[in-house]
Amino acid sequence: MTQWSGYLGLILQGALVTIELTLMGSVLALIMAFLAGMGRVSRFFALRWLATVYIEFFRGTSIFVQLFFAYFVLPLIGLELTPLQAGVLALGLNVGAYAAEVVRGAIQSVGREQYEACIALNLGRWQGMRHVILPQALLIMLPTFGNNAIELLKATSVVSLISLADLTFQAQVVRSQTGNTLVPFTTILIIYFALALIISWGVRSLERRMARGLDGVRV
Amino acid sequence: MDWDWNFVWEIMPTLIQGVKITILATLLGSVLAAIVGLGIALARRSPNKALSRTVGFLAEFIRGTPLLVQLYFIFYVLPDFGILLPPLVAGVIGLGLHYGTYTAEVYRAGIDNVPRGQWEAAKACNLSATQTWTNIIIPQAIPPMIPALANYFIAMFKETPLLSAITVLELMNQAKSVANTYYRYIEPITLVGAFFLVISLFSVVLLRWLEHRYGKIER
Amino acid sequence: MIKVDAISKSFGSFKVLDGLSMQVMPGEKLALIGPSGSGKTTILRILMTLEKIDGGHIQIDGEQLYHMERNGQLLPADERHLTKMRQKIGMVFQLFNLFPHKCVMDNVTLAPMLTKGTPRAAAEKRAMELLDMVGMADKAKSMPAQLSGGQKQRVAIARALALSPKIMLFDEVTSALDPELVEEVLNVMRKLAAETDMTMLLVTHEMGFAHDFADRVLFFDRGRIVEEGKPDEIFRHPKQERTQGFLKKIIAAGHRV
């Protein structure tokens, strides 16, 4: 009776948009996380202050507010963004603020003794950071980054509220075309879950690869 | 477009109505999340494999899919199965279930972080299982959980705008309805952002205090 | 009296104890020495029922530890049986394992009050005697975090004694302590050995102390007892090559025997 195949196509289009948002948002979040996370442990007060303001602001206001702001208010002050740009910007900056704290935490959780070993070996600050601290911190960040990416994936659903045709949005469309609620929403729940599984599987295998040799098992 | 202070004062009472609902939803949602989380944590520790696996999978599923879609599901699909919930109740259940999967992890970590030596010392003191839980494990597990739980409390607070999708008249929905009436987005959305920022910053201070007070047990 | 009969224990595919047998007489002071990973801690933990065994039997005062006799049959012990057996045994850990959320006094009185129903007043009186014995009476109200390592360990000893066990197990009770603090704990143990007739099993790397303290020394290697005897025999005239090698290294490392 209903042309489910056509509607499935619509939902898959939505899945593409969701994936696109998640990927681009993650890249932006990653960049912001490292900038702000390292800013937080910087020697310079101004950098620390800037990073703190960014982090507290984006963690403090809700993602919805940020999204609506990017979509409706920024154009009024002359910053035109497509819905996709607005979505990526809000998601990336928001999740980036959370991930920045992960970066900071990981950098600080690399034992003080590693910093001291760097000084004793006369490595410069950046050399120590680059060759000793970050490689170790990265491994600590990874699992939480995985969680952040899943949070980002889930947060993409709110872009449907600014009429970006993502999974949730297409499910709404299908629903209003067919009058059926159960089928489209169940479908997208499964798709979201599958995407989340792919993310956590990817992060886990990355983690395994990076951890090789660190646990005393011969590689 | 210019900022209009008169308009701000005009819409303030409406927004404050919304803030009340937002806070109510957060409080009720937190209580539910605390209970649901405990249930999940206990079920996952259960020796009954079927129970722990099923609950484990469900929790993963809920955690891997967007709250927005879950809310649609609870609000629009459950009635087909004879479960008709008022919007606020549906919203609180959605929040409670979703965040319950997070608090479950907090409980698990809290319990796992009690050193194995404490279990062993309890055994060497010949305490029974119940005595060990009530006298040794729980008193040590709870304090470090408090900051983590408070963190999710704040996160939940910031996700309440999602309830607007199921017609709960919380802060975001009030703001949207104001915007719909007057065709002005800049003031309502900025105010919502300000409300969230102020309340979040306030809770961050509270959180730091909680961390300071309960964050670690001195051994 | 403790009878350990051909017990074995594996972690995964790694066999830690391999058909180990030994006997300990009532009141005997026994030192267990041997290289790292040889299974010394494991046997103590098994006696405290912190680990399960894979095979073999253990009897304490003629009663099975891990088994119950029912109508002439040996069944695996249930929790009730284990609780009963554990009353005979106390253990002191390398890292003290004090309850960090309870003060010194409560650490000592908790178990008697909960497991034996001792009234608080009586439990506290006994606790004060014990704390006095270990030289910690004046710290009864302190929290564990406020104590030095040596003080913590002395409280841990008092706590284990509060249940009046017949057998006390000590697992490297001084190895986490600063060298200066070691002596105060060893003094408490000397006093304990002299004043009570408890059976005491001691795992240690302090060869000098083992020598003075023990009636008998067991040398462990790879989950087996390679050599046993009076301290003088083992430390001065070890027969086995493995024992000789071990002691030579320890001595070279600057430890007095």
Place this chain on the structure above:
Amino acid sequence: MIKVDAISKSFGSFKVLDGLSMQVMPGEKLALIGPSGSGKTTILRILMTLEKIDGGHIQIDGEQLYHMERNGQLLPADERHLTKMRQKIGMVFQLFNLFPHKCVMDNVTLAPMLTKGTPRAAAEKRAMELLDMVGMADKAKSMPAQLSGGQKQRVAIARALALSPKIMLFDEVTSALDPELVEEVLNVMRKLAAETDMTMLLVTHEMGFAHDFADRVLFFDRGRIVEEGKPDEIFRHPKQERTQGFLKKIIAAGHRV
């Protein structure tokens, strides 16, 4: 030559070093002993510039460590000055502090390649010589996690030597090791003392080793040097009461002197 002149250092309100002065001759082997918390680690860390000082001066080979002379004025040292001064000094830590994500070879070659721009081939050749000297040449490709404590510490020594410092600081380099593994590290250090003319400062609780190794012993207490002298004087005939008490405790705890 190292000249430490009236330095003081506090953590919060707690004064760790209190107007401490000392001199170390080029090539001298110095042992720092004393009770826990007396400031031995702190002075080494200050020489390595891991802590700042609150007052006083330090000169190394006639150059100020924490200060720079500019137009006859003494200014606080900047990062460039510190980097230059650190070239003279190497340090080995109690807990090895190897880089866990790099193999043994990379641990040793990292600093020469980054700080001196040594080409990889040359750095690896020199690293192999050093690893050979500490008996770790066959483990060059291993990860630190695959090594025992003694092996880790020997790699750490090689790593510190790779920068060819004139002064080496050792902070309780064996105290985290199993007793059996201590000797292999001490052997490396004996070799080092015999074969090179490096200045060596050693904090240790191994009194026997300090005795054999050092040209001179400093006894620390509460941030001051209470007594100093040849090892025989200090260990056999300590003059100060505090020194006598300390040595008595250490000996009682089973350490050979």
Place this chain on the structure above:
Amino acid sequence: DDNKLEQLKAQGFARVAIANEPPYTAVAADGKVSGAAPDVAREVFKRLGVGDIVASISEYGAMIPGLQAGRFDVVTAGLFMKPERCAAVVYSEPVLCDAEAMLVKKGNPKGFKSYEDVAKDTSATIGAPGGGTEEKLALNAGVPRERVIVVPDGQSGLKMLQDGRIDAYSLPVLSINDLVKKANDPNLEVIAPVQGAPVYCDGAAFKKGDEALRDAFDVELAKMKKSGEFAKIIEPYGFSAAAAMSTTRDKLCAAK
């Protein structure tokens, strides 16, 4: 800005806001935009030399702010002309006209005939799209804010009525009819038109400042009305071309 039309021609399409509320606006299974309002707009733009329209679905309440924020070039969504809206945007001449309807349970158990009836029954709730005409009509009729439930879309409104969460759901007549047809539920009843509610007409809504574009739009629209092409597009959807041609923007915008 007079160049707006040139810009649109250059980029080859116009961005329109729609609501996905058949028969006004709709999205087909293949994702193609249809419905009476976009179809008219597509044809007019084609005649103006703008090849196509690109639609984004939006809530009614977000349309005017979106237009002001430059999110769309024009709203073609059944956004009825009313004096406040005329003040916020510039409308074309009328396109689609419709009366208001209410969807209730079979037999109209609460006996609603007008929005005032809903206001009088203190236990009654009415659903309407947020920022839509019906919401304002209900509020003006005296239904208190908390009894006007803002419903995101038609399907949700229908569902909430079926589930008994609201007592009435109000949309234009043709929208309600379309919903009811799809729902195929014998337990529903349509009350149309709602007493006391005027017949409204929508127009294509442009941003203030785009009057030149609007005027160009009007010229082509008038031609189409005359040639009968206009009727050919909207009448299959159930709209009356005569109704749209019998009134003017000026009249509708002046109405109280």
